[in-house]
Amino acid sequence: MRFLIDFIFILFSFWYLFLAIFRRKSLAPIGIRFFLNPAELKKELGGKRPVWLHAVSVGETISAGSLVELLHSRFSKEKIVVSTVTSTGNSVARKIFPKGISVVYLPLDLSFSVRRSLSFINPKLFILTEAEIWPNLIMELKRRKIPIALINGRISDKSFRGYTMLKFLFLPLLCSINLFCMRTQEDASKVIKLGVPRERVKVTGSTKFDLALSYKLDETREENLRRKLNISDKDTVMVCGSTHKPEEKIIAGIFLELSKEYHNLKLIVAPRHIERAARIKKLYDALGLPSQFYSSLASGEPASKRIIIVDKIGVLRDLYAVCTLAFVGGSLTKHGGQNFLEPAGFKKAVFFGKWIYNFKQEAKLLIESGGAIMVENGEDLKETLFRLLADKKKLKIMGEAAHAALEQNSGTTLKNLELIQNLLEVTG
Secondary structure: OHHHHHHHHHHHHHHHHHHHHHOOOOEOOHHHHHOOOHHHHHHHHOOOOOEEEEOOOHHHHHHOHHHHHHHHHHOOOOOEEEEEOEHHHHHHHHHHOOOOEEEEEOOOOOHHHHHHHHHHHOOOEEEEEOOOOOHHHHHHHHHOOOOEEEEEEOOOHHHHHHHHHOHHHHHHHHOOOOEEEEOOHHHHHHHHHOOOOHHHEEEOOOHHHHHHHHOOOOHHHHHHHHHHHOOOOOOEEEEEEEEOOOHHHHHHHHHHHHHHHOOOEEEEEEEOOHHHHHHHHHHHHHOOOOEEEHHHHHHOOOOOOOEEEOOOOOOHHHHHHOOOEEEEOOOOOOOOOOOOHHHHHOOOEEEEOOOOHHHHHHHHHHHHHOOEEEOOOHHHHHHHHHHHHOOHHHHHHHHHHHHHHHHHOOOHHHHHHHHHHHHHHHHO
C-alpha cells in the first residue's frame, strides 16, 4: 500500500511542478518540500519536541492563528512549528505569528521526505486543519505513536461520497487521527458514519468566529488607511474580497450601473490570488473604469481613482474595517465561497453568492441573524445593492447583527485548546 501511495504522489509531484512553472501558482518550490532546512530549524527548536500545526494556504493559516497565539501564550515554553504548502501561506504565517514560531513548508507526501522531516522535527503532537489528509504523513505519525488532532474539521458532500466509495483506503487513515474537532454536527456525523470511533469526535465550531472577533484596527491605523484610500465620510465604499474569475467582470458591470445613481461610490477589489491583479486592472481599463493598484499608494499620495485593485498580501482584513459593505467572492462561481466572517467582525453588512458549500453553516447563521444576504447571481446582487444603498441605516443594522452572530458562536479556540491539552496528557 505504501508503494502505491508513493507512486501516486510522485505523479502528483510532476503535476505540482507543472503548475509552479507553467501556471505560476503560488506553490512552494518543489525542492524545499523534499528537504527542510535543518540548520536553521535545528537552531530554532533547540533540541525540544514541538507542537507541529499544518495549514495549507493563506485561509487556513489565518484561521489557525488564534489557536497558535493561544498555544504560544499559555504554553510559553513549548516550541511551535507551523507548516504550509503554498508560498503565500508561508509568507502570511511569517508575518502574523509571534517571534519564536518556526515556519516551514510541509514535506511532499513521499515516504522518504516524511520520515526525514519527522525524524528531524520529532513533534510531540501534530495538528491538521480543516480537511487535510496526507496518507504517508498520517501513517508515519501513527507508526511513531505521535498523536494527531484535526481542528476546524469539515467534510464536503463531494468528499464524503469519495471517502465512502474508497472507505477501505480512507478509514485506516481516519482512524489514525486521535481527535476530531469538527465545525458542525453534520461534519461530525459524516466522520462517524465513515467508521471513526464516536468518542474521538467533538463538535467545537469554527475558529474563524474567534479570529474575526479578535482582529481590531485602532483608530490611528484606520484613519491613516482612510486617508491613503482618500475615503471621506460622504463616500460609500464597497470592498469585494477574495474574488475569482469571472466575478471581477460581474462586479465591474454592477459598479458601472450603481455609479450612475451613487456618485460617491468607491470600489476596492481584492482577488483571492493577487497574481491576477494585473489582468484585472487591464480588464477594468478596457471597460472604461480607471483604477490603480493598492501598492501605488505606498508613496504616501492618496488614491486618485475610485477603484483600487489590491496587489498586496495581508491587507484585506484592514480594508474591511473601512468599507460600507462587503461582497465576498468565490461564491458567484463554483468555488465554494471564501471567509465572509472577517467583515462581520468589523460590523459590516455581508453579501455573497449561492456557491458557499465550504461555509454552509456559517452562511446559515449570518443569514438567519439578518447580518448577511445571499444572492443568486450578479443581477440579483445589483438589484439588492441598489435597494440597500438607499438605506444606509439598514446596512448598519445588518452589520450589528452579523457581529452579534459571531459573538454567539465564539469560544471554539478555547474548546480546541482544552481538548488538545487533554490529548497530550492522555498520550503522554
